[in-house]
Amino acid sequence: MRVLLFLLALLDPLLSGQVANAERKLPADLQVDLIFPRNETYAPTQLFPIVFGVNNLDAVWPLGIRLAVTVESIGVSPEGGRPSWMWQDVSLNYGQFAEAVGQVPSKRFFHFPAVNMTNGTTDSFQVLWNVILADRCFANNTDPEDDDGGDGWWNSPDGFASRGVRFSTAPGAQRPDIEAAVTSCPEPNEDNSAAIRITDVRTTYDEHKPCPVLDTNVKPTKCVFKSTAKELAANVSAAMLREMGCQEGNWQTITAPCPREESIASPQAAGFGVRWVLLALTVAVSNIL
Numbered sequence: 001m002r003v004l005l006f007l008l009a010l011l012d013p014l015l016s017g018q019v020a021n022a023e024r025k026l027p028a029d030l031q032v033d034l035i036f037p038r039n040e041t042y043a044p045t046q047l048f049p050i051v052f053g054v055n056n057l058d059a060v061w062p063l064g065i066r067l068a069v070t071v072e073s074i075g076v077s078p079e080g081g082r083p084s085w086m087w088q089d090v091s092l093n094y095g096q097f098a099e100a101v102g103q104v105p106s107k108r109f110f111h112f113p114a115v116n117m118t119n120g121t122t123d124s125f126q127v128l129w130n131v132i133l134a135d136r137c138f139a140n141n142t143d144p145e146d147d148d149g150g151d152g153w154w155n156s157p158d159g160f161a162s163r164g165v166r167f168s169t170a171p172g173a174q175r176p177d178i179e180a181a182v183t184s185c186p187e188p189n190e191d192n193s194a195a196i197r198i199t200d201v202r203t204t205y206d207e208h209k210p211c212p213v214l215d216t217n218v219k220p221t222k223c224v225f226k227s228t229a230k231e232l233a234a235n236v237s238a239a240m241l242r243e244m245g246c247q248e249g250n251w252q253t254i255t256a257p258c259p260r261e262e263s264i265a266s267p268q269a270a271g272f273g274v275r276w277v278l279l280a281l282t283v284a285v286s287n288i289l
Contacts, residue, residue, distance in 0.1 A: 028059035031195040037167040048118040064134030075123040128162035137211035155194035175252040182229035188220035195220040
């Protein structure tokens with residue numbers, strides 16, 4: 001299965017050299033948005049990004065959190081002979097999320113895996129996702145042994161199902177545009193956004209892990225990521241071109257990998273194997289606060 005996975009952690013350059021560990025600032029609303037794609041039709045692309053944003057991460061970190069994400073074709077059913085690569089897992093488990101964030105998280109964290117499922121295809125797809133907290137405690141617990149983390153928390157509508165957004169690809173349709181998607185500020189809903197208020201963080205009795213106390217009666221905030229639209233789009237573009245081996249051009253219109261120079265190509269550069277790429281990029285403070 002060919003899966004490309006990109007991570008972007010926007011690090012505040014004024015804080016990264018001064019703070020060894022994150023400092024919580026509670027209460028704080030943690031919000032996770034599926035920024036792109038939308039319920040729209042796009043022109044097929046060699047690589048297609050799935051973009052998530054996490055807001056206020058610095059105020060609640062450290063925290064046991066993971067992002068479960070799958071992308072799958074719904075134009076052809078598995079029973080109809082759908083190829084295995086038409087279903088791709090682009091999640092961040094607990095360890096991967098923590099590694100990407102590091103010790104000094106920024107206010108906003110972006111995760112943008114890219115799939116090659118849409119390359120030259122006319123098809124329909126769905127992105128299924130959940131944000132999951134490993135543990136959850138309650139403010140009215142008086143016995144320390146009650147702080148066992150329970151079953152955690154996730155934004156499932158019924159405790160099992162995932163949230164989802166559907167999109168399609170067709171020649172002649174609009175090109176994917178990350179900046180436009182962010183700046184359009186669509187109304188958040190349960191399919192593309194999840195928000196919770198963390199009022200306190202306790203410690204689990206047995207394993208001494210962070211155990212947040214939650215207020216789940218919180219509505220997502222609109223336009224949370226608008227101020228980072230241009231930088232986010234530029235970084236997604238740079239990552240796409242880098243993976244394609246292209247020095248320039250529009251990633252939306254490049255249909256095949258660019259020839260790679262032997263002198264600079266690494267053994268991992270050839271082909272599209274499963275791998276992780278961590279991009280630690282900095283932007284001006286005014287763009288992330």
